Amino acid sequence: MELGYACINLSLPDKTTNRTMRLATFKKQGLPYASKLALANVQDLVSIIEWNEQNNIRLFRMSSNIFPWQSAYELEELPDYLEIRATLEKAGALAAKYGHRITTHPGPYNVLSSPNKNVVDRTLRDLRDHAIIMDIMGLSNTPYNKINIHVGGVYGDKTKALETWCRNFELLPANVKSRLTIENDDKLSAFTTQDLLYIHKNTGIPIVFDYHHHSLNTGGLSEQEALEIACSTWGDITPACHVSEPRDTQNPRAHHDYILKKINTYNKNIDIVLECKKKDVALLHYRSLHNS
DNA sequence: CCAGGTCAAGGGAGT
DNA sequence: ACTCCCTTGACCTGG
Numbered sequence: 001m002e003l004g005y006a007c008i009n010l011s012l013p014d015k016t017t018n019r020t021m022r023l024a025t026f027k028k029q030g031l032p033y034a035s036k037l038a039l040a041n042v043q044d045l046v047s048i049i050e051w052n053e054q055n056n057i058r059l060f061r062m063s064s065n066i067f068p069w070q071s072a073y074e075l076e077e078l079p080d081y082l083e084i085r086a087t088l089e090k091a092g093a094l095a096a097k098y099g100h101r102i103t104t105h106p107g108p109y110n111v112l113s114s115p116n117k118n119v120v121d122r123t124l125r126d127l128r129d130h131a132i133i134m135d136i137m138g139l140s141n142t143p144y145n146k147i148n149i150h151v152g153g154v155y156g157d158k159t160k161a162l163e164t165w166c167r168n169f170e171l172l173p174a175n176v177k178s179r180l181t182i183e184n185d186d187k188l189s190a191f192t193t194q195d196l197l198y199i200h201k202n203t204g205i206p207i208v209f210d211y212h213h214h215s216l217n218t219g220g221l222s223e224q225e226a227l228e229i230a231c232s233t234w235g236d237i238t239p240a241c242h243v244s245e246p247r248d249t250q251n252p253r254a255h256h257d258y259i260l261k262k263i264n265t266y267n268k269n270i271d272i273v274l275e276c277k278k279k280d281v282a283l284l285h286y287r288s289l290h291n292s
Numbered sequence: 293c294c295a296g297g298t299c300a301a302g303g304g305a306g307t
Numbered sequence: 308a309c310t311c312c313c314t315t316g317a318c319c320t321g322g
């Protein structure tokens with residue numbers, strides 16, 4: 001089992017892969033500035049991977065903000081493209097050398113279940129953009145290096161939304177399809193682990209089990225039952241799961257700073273991304289609590 | 293330099 | 308109608 005964290009390293013305050021800009025700035029400064037930010041982001045990605053190795057962390061979710069306004073251009077158009085590409089290749093080579101599992105989690109605006117063509121088109125573009133970065137890094141074309149998303153909207157008819165999702169899945173390029181995974185939701189109206197089996201059966205892609213989301217939307221399954229269903233969809237690849245704790249009772253969906261409770265893996269070999277505000281600090285804290 | 297207001301995107305829930 | 312929440316707070320302006 002590997003423990004990992006998401007997107008931000010708090011132990012390296014000067015290193016970030018999230019430099020971005022607002023639309024007004026992008027319009028004013030354009031590709032040269034986007035290029036400058038992206039180059040700094042990928043350089044810091046290398047530093048974070050090195051730090052992860054030094055701290056025995058071999059699972060890491062990359063930020064989706066490495067390239068500001070990526071949907072507005074092709075990477076080759078960036079003035080620093082060659083250096084950016086070389087740096088990404090270096091980051092990927094380091095991850096390979098150290099045996100790190102690198103994943104991504106594109107945002108909630110990726111909605112393959114949408115009845116709106118523009119929304120689906122933007123989703124196809126964003127997912128493609130994630131795959132391009134992962135390709136440059138030389139990450140595997142499998143869910144070991146997952147591109148993980150949620151289903152999206154229900155629109156009052158879960159079955160129909162799932163059908164739409166599967167239909168739109170077929171529009172994705174091969175380098176996305178081969179990496180894509182689907183995660184259970186935390187809202188009662190949305191998709192449970194059981195619901196996601198429909199997608200797995202129709203597309204073959206694995207299910208990412210989120211412990212916290214499950215606790216808010218069990219679909220009548222126990223934690224162990226749902227985890228085992230999700231794990232059964234992964235074949236030879238170590239299943240990836242997400243763990244977080246609620247911020248407080250008023251805000252049960254928001255994430256807590258740390259993970260306090262010991263995670264029950266039910267004797268399964270799974271990799272776990274911790275989702276909490278304190279990131280890498282919380283991971284080291286969890287290890288100190290539970291000696292894992 | 294810092295605090296505070298503002299910021300692309302979809303959808304749903306709470307106020 | 309507005310705010311918060313999710314994959315992740317970061318940007319930018321005015322003082």
